[in-house]
Amino acid sequence: MRLSRIIMALTVGLAVVAVPTAAGAAQPQPSPSVTDTPQPPPYSPVLPSLTVNRPTITLGETVILRGVGFRPNRTVDIAVSVGPLAAPAAGTARRSGGSTVAMAPVAFQAAAPLRFTVRTNGAGEFSRSYKPSVTGLLTFVATQSDRRAETELRVLDRPQPPLPVTGDSIGTPMKLGGGLVGAGAVLLLLTLAWRRRQRLGMGSSH
Template identity: 75%
Template structure:
């Protein structure tokens, strides 16, 4: 009899403990939030480094845009410029021709501004950068870009031509205009003397009548 009471008490106790657990399991669980975080930039994807200019050939004094891609994200890129002189025909230094058919070489005119031959650029999160550059020398310019952290490198070329200069005035070219001018002045003086003589003749002729 006593054993049956003990078993009954244990059964009732287990039932009481099981009720809150079952009630908690029956409660609805919160649904996961459907909201998302703010849009993040796309992950950095490495690509082959490249360096380009928007115009392959310019005249001195004009500006080009350098564009680099494929470097490390948010890194400093060192850019150096190497200058190779152009051949005389490519540089447009054609000789000036005198009036007698002979030629005289034209001296190049130096550009006053001074552009650096080394500078830096900063990439964005995608490893890209742009930089304006205005050359101060003529020739074939080679730009070489090297990432400080990534070690990635790329290069490109730019041909810079001198501005077209007016033909120089030589002594021979001045001779012909001066000769023509002198001849015209002489002819004008003769015409003036003839006119004065004619007027004087008319005056004295009229007085005689």
Template identity: 70%
Template sequence: MRLSRIIMALAVGMAVVAVPTAAGAAQPQPAPTITDTPQPPPYPPAVASLTVSRSTIFLGESVVLSGSGFAPNETVDIVVSVNPLAAPAPGLARRGDGSTVALRPVAFQANAPLSFTVQTNAAGEFSTTYTPDVTGRLIFTATGRESGRTATTELRVLPKRQPLPVTGSSLDTPMKVGGGLVGAGAVLLLTTLVWRRRRFGSGAAH
């Protein structure tokens, strides 16, 4: 009898001890604290830009090519590609007699390079003058040798028109005016000679 009571008491005691342990295990555990500082996302690389001072010019004119966003004191390679423009209808000019003549483009030679290099300053910028010697749509592509950054821009070069040529029909009016003046001068000269002869001739008769 005593043995059974002792066993029962031990069982009750073990049950009492196990209840707080199970209750503690059932409680939610706190989240671990993060001590590392989160790193910001990487920034995108700088974007280079390339611009021209005028988007459309006539053959023989110059533009200023400017770039920015490249590495400081960097060598930049510039390549120029040329795409021909659609051939426009020839312009017409009116002559002195009322007829018309087509204007032709004037040839121009400046030996402009299709590839060259420039040097950026401490701010990664550059500026250079370019004079095209061909007509068409010019595409400039600039690439930095160290940074690998690249940028493009476009320029339209239109043909320069030839001035109206001087033809025989254009000289009709000036020649007519000049001929009339010469004729009037001749008449005045003959009139003067006749008047002098009559005057001096009548004096000699008296």
């Protein structure tokens, strides 16, 4: 009898202890917090470009060609073609008398295309100096497999010395020479008249 009571008491005690544990297990558990990893911005490839440090130079000067956005550590082919510059308005030269004379533009002579190669660095960039040997509108085209870029450069002729003044500059010496010739003619006539008078005077004395 006592044994059965002890067993019942143990059973009831275990039941009482198990009820709060089961109730706690039945409660909803908070979801673990997840830290979002920041995603890198979408990749935007650098488009290839080719530039010169000066858009217009005079023949004999040097420019710097710079390319970016090409594949790193590879060769880039550069072709240079020459075209005529936009025809400027005809200039004028002033004479000493104040009048002007028109100056005809010099005819353009096309040059054969030129090619050379450069090599990019680890960032896909290159830089090279270039000294044109002709005047005109130079077009640089850089090509590397599927990448291409171009730029332009205006090369002007060296300043020319002023044109010699013609026309009126000859007028003054000619006028002066004509005056001297006229004065000489007058003196010659006076000398001939004086000699004639001398001869006539000598003939009347006899």
